[in-house]
Amino acid sequence: EAQVTQNPRYLITVTGKKLTVTCSQNMNHEYMSWYRQDPGLGLRQIYYSMNVEVTDKGDVPEGYKVSRKEKRNFPLILESPSPNQTSLYFCASSLYWGANEKLFFGSGTQLSVL
Amino acid sequence: QQQVKQSPQSLIVQKGGISIINCAYENTAFDYFPWYQQFPGKGPALLIAIRPDVSEKKEGRFTISFNKSAKQFSLHIMDSQPGDSATYFCAAEFTSGTYKYIFGTGTRLKVLA
Numbered sequence: 406e407a408q409v410t411q412n413p414r415y416l417i418t419v420t421g422k423k424l425t426v427t428c429s430q431n432m433n434h435e436y437m438s439w440y441r442q443d444p445g446l447g448l449r450q451i452y453y454s455m456n457v458e459v460t461d462k463g464d465v466p467e468g469y470k471v472s473r474k475e476k477r478n479f480p481l482i483l484e485s486p487s488p489n490q491t492s493l494y495f496c497a498s499s500l501y502w503g504a505n506e507k508l509f510f511g512s513g514t515q516l517s518v519l
Numbered sequence: 520q521q522q523v524k525q526s527p528q529s530l531i532v533q534k535g536g537i538s539i540i541n542c543a544y545e546n547t548a549f550d551y552f553p554w555y556q557q558f559p560g561k562g563p564a565l566l567i568a569i570r571p572d573v574s575e576k577k578e579g580r581f582t583i584s585f586n587k588s589a590k591q592f593s594l595h596i597m598d599s600q601p602g603d604s605a606t607y608f609c610a611a612e613f614t615s616g617t618y619k620y621i622f623g624t625g626t627r628l629k630v631l632a
Binding site for chain 1: 525528550551553555560561562563564565568570608612619620621622623624625
């Protein structure tokens with residue numbers, strides 16, 4: 406089944422404890438991105454990647470890191486999480502970039518930073 | 520200039536009624552306007568999309584109306600059903616040097632049985 410898989414679904418952590426949210430897609434998509442969803446603010450893009458080893462900042466990149474060493478994986482790293490990073494996070498992918506392609510989303514990761 | 524403004528924030532409609540959600544944008548470089556539907560506990564999923572050279576697109580009960588001069592577009596859900604109850608996001612994409620999706624703030628739709 407074609408899908409974007411995120412792990413974990415739920416995560417509670419404390420301020421300053423490094424964490425990684427994994428994202429993997431099995432559709433051979435070139436484009437991958439991360440979003441955070443907050444009430445009243447919609448979905449905001451954190452980082453995106455157009456292909457392996459090519460990443461760029463979205464609208465809210467502060468406090469986050471990403472890497473794209475393999476085409477299928479695009480982990481989101483929070484080196485020193487803070488309470489304002491408590492949010493619902495989504496990974497998404499599409500076949501290509503810049504071609505009006507459909508985004509496929511994962512099921513989300515609910516992160517709480519205490 | 521990269522914002523997409525969406526309204527209303529929430530909407531309650533009777534079964535069989537018409538649901539209308541509106542979005543407005545400022546950046547004329549946007550060249551693709553999708554709508555995503557999100558059910559509780561799920562990620563958003565593409566519902567319908569339109570390009571700026573088309574004024575209307577219909578897929579089943581869902582229609583996008585696009586007004587390029589006013590820089591507005593809207594989603595109409597005809598014969599709304601309880602199963603349509605979800606959060607809807609409009610979005611805009613542009614590829615001027617970067618590839619970005621800009622999402623609206625979302626509309627929570629509840630269709631009463």
